[in-house]
Amino acid sequence: MNTLNPSLLSTFVPTGTLRVGINLGNPLLASLDGNSGDPKGITVDIANYIATKLQLPITFTSYPMAGATVEAVKSNEVDLVFVAIDPVRGADISYTPAYIQIEGAYMVKDTSPLTKNEDVDAVGNEIVVGKGSAYDLYLTREIKHASLLRSANSQAVVDDFMKGIGNVAAGVKQQLESDALRYDGLRMLPGRFMVINQAIGIPKARVDFEKTNAYLSSEIQELKDSGFIAEAMLRHQVQGAKVAE
Structure with missing residues (x-):
């Protein structure tokens, strides 16, 4: 015991x-x-x-x-x-x-030319993340060319994204999918960029x-x-x- x-x-x-x-x-x-x-x-x-x-x-x-x-x-x-x-x-x-274990994923607008996770880390892309989250820490280490824009917390990511901040939203896959139900014109990139x-x-x-x-x-x-x-x-x-x- x-x-x-x-x-x-x-x-x-x-x-x-x-x-x-x-x-x-x-x-x-x-x-x-x-x-x-x-x-x-x-x-x-x-x-x-x-x-x-x-x-x-x-x-x-x-x-x-x-x-x-x-x-x-x-x-x-x-x-x-x-x-x-x-x-x-x-x-x-x-x-x-x-x-x-939880998956970290990317979300973009339907009009985005990005189609896969590997497209995200490129000059000119701006990724919205929740400040201090696990995926913020991970992306801070791993992203070499794109920029990170930090929302106040994870729950604010999609709302900030829809206000025109950044061109990629990053977060827990299920939370992004849930938050996206409040908006039209969004899609998830297939797969995951990390396991949390x-x-x-x-x-x-x-x-x-x-x-x-x-x-x-x-x-x-x-x-x-x-x-x-x-x-x-x-x-x-x-x-x-x-x-x-």
Whole structure:
């Protein structure tokens, strides 16, 4: 049975309450309940499971985008977060293995001459991305010729794009497809430009964070093996993503 000894638990959860940072920048994984205003989604389910297993009270703090969530765990406002694995963030955050994989994709207007992902990285193209998102960090490293234009968050990408900003919108495939339903004259480029691996992150500044990460990693593996993640995806109607291997 996976467990944490009292000493390790006190370094992982120094206040005695598991403080969880929820990233609302990816509605596939978390959103606010329309009635209660409380966060809900796969990440909330996983956090509640861990708190129950450790017999701890739990509190949630919601953040509008991944960047703010990352800063919260780095500054010890929260004990763990749910964000995409990224090497830049990895300087300060220790990740579990991924629990779910999501595709990053491009969207253009019907009139665009661009027909495939490989067309995008060319001089003159301007890609609209959510500031501080996993795909912003990825494209910042990978794009050599096109320019990046950053929206305030992931949810603003399509609206900014339709206001005439940029000629390519980038983001989580399912979110782009959902946002595009509000407009005419848009199409997705086929395939994906990246796979986004979502995981639990904890601050490396904590004592014995490696041991805590090992515990959380074993819990994530158990949740994948037991079907918990797959069932949560069905319950929250998450489509187009898959349980990470």
